[in-house]
Amino acid sequence: MDVQQTHFSAQEIAALARRINRPIVLVGMMGVGKSSVGKRLASLLDCAFVDADEEIERSAQMTIPEIFDAFGEAYFRDGERRVIARLMNESAGEPGGRIVIATGGGAFCNAETRAAILDKAITIWLDSEVDTLVERTARKDNRPLLKQGDPREILAKLRAEREPYYSQAPIHVVSGNGPHVQTINKVLQGISQWL
Ligand SMILES: Nc1ncnc2c1ncn2[C@@H]1O[C@H](COP(=O)(O)OP(=O)(O)OP(=O)(O)O)[C@@H](O)[C@H]1O
Numbered sequence: 001m002d003v004q005q006t007h008f009s010a011q012e013i014a015a016l017a018r019r020i021n022r023p024i025v026l027v028g029m030m031g032v033g034k035s036s037v038g039k040r041l042a043s044l045l046d047c048a049f050v051d052a053d054e055e056i057e058r059s060a061q062m063t064i065p066e067i068f069d070a071f072g073e074a075y076f077r078d079g080e081r082r083v084i085a086r087l088m089n090e091s092a093g094e095p096g097g098r099i100v101i102a103t104g105g106g107a108f109c110n111a112e113t114r115a116a117i118l119d120k121a122i123t124i125w126l127d128s129e130v131d132t133l134v135e136r137t138a139r140k141d142n143r144p145l146l147k148q149g150d151p152r153e154i155l156a157k158l159r160a161e162r163e164p165y166y167s168q169a170p171i172h173v174v175s176g177n178g179p180h181v182q183t184i185n186k187v188l189q190g191i192s193q194w195l
C-alpha cells in the first residue's frame with residue numbers, strides 16, 4: 001500500500017515507525033483482516049510481516065484444514081501456541097524490534113499466548129460486525145471451524161465467546177465495509193495515540 005493512499009504523509013509514517021520499538025500484533029476474528037491489513041501495515045512501516053497461520057502451515061508442511069483433519073483442533077492449538085511464542089522471541093532480532101504479526105483468530109484466547117503478547121507487543125484488536133465477517137470469510141474455503149455448521153451462527157457465537165479476550169487488547173479498531181486503507185488509517189492513528 002502506498003503512503004499517498006493514507007491520511008498520513010511519508011514523514012509522519014516514518015516518524016511513527018521510529019517510535020515503534022516492539023512487535024505489532026493483530027488479533028481478532030476470522031476474516032476481520034489480520035493478514036491483509038497486517039501485510040499492508042508492515043509495508044507502510046517498512047518492516048517484516050509474519051502470518052502465524054502460514055508459519056504453522058510451513059512448520060507442519062500441511063495446510064490448516066489438513067492439520068485439523070489429521071490431528072484435530074487441540075493439536076493445532078498447541079502448535080499455534082508454540083509458533084507465536086517463537087515469533088514473539090524472534091521479533092527482538094528485527095531492526096528496532098519492529099515486525100507486524102498477524103495471529104490466527106483463536107490464538108489470543110490461549111492464556112499463555114495472550115499474556116506473552118500483551119507483555120511484549122503493541123496489541124491491536126481488529127473488530128467487524130458479524131455480517132462483514134460472513135461476507136469476508138465466504139471468499140475462501142480454508143477455515144475448518146466454519147465447516148462445522150452454519151458459518152453465520154458459528155461466527156456470531158465465537159465472536160461473543162471471544163470478546164472478553166480480544167477486548168483486553170489496548171487498541172481497538174473497527175474494520176468496516178470500506179477499503180483496507182480506512183482500517184489502516186485507524187490502525188496508524190491507534191498506534192500513534194497509544195505509544
Ligand atoms: N478492511 C478491509 N477492507 C476490505 N476488505 C478487507 C478488509 N479486511 C479484510 N478484507 C478482506 O477480507 C478477507 C479476509 O481477510 P483476512 O484473510 O486478512 O482475514 P484474517 O483476519 O487474516 O482471517 P483468519 O483469522 O481466518 O486468518 C480478504 O479477502 C481481505 O482482502
Ligand SMILES: O=C(O)C1=C[C@@H](O)[C@@H](O)[C@H](O)C1
Nearest residue numbers: 030053064104105106143144
Ligand atoms: O478463529 C480461529 O479459531 C481460526 C482462525 C484462522 O486464522 C486459523 O487459525 C484457523 O482456521 C482457526
Ligand SMILES: [Mg+2]
Nearest residue numbers: 034035053102
Ligand atoms: Mg489470516
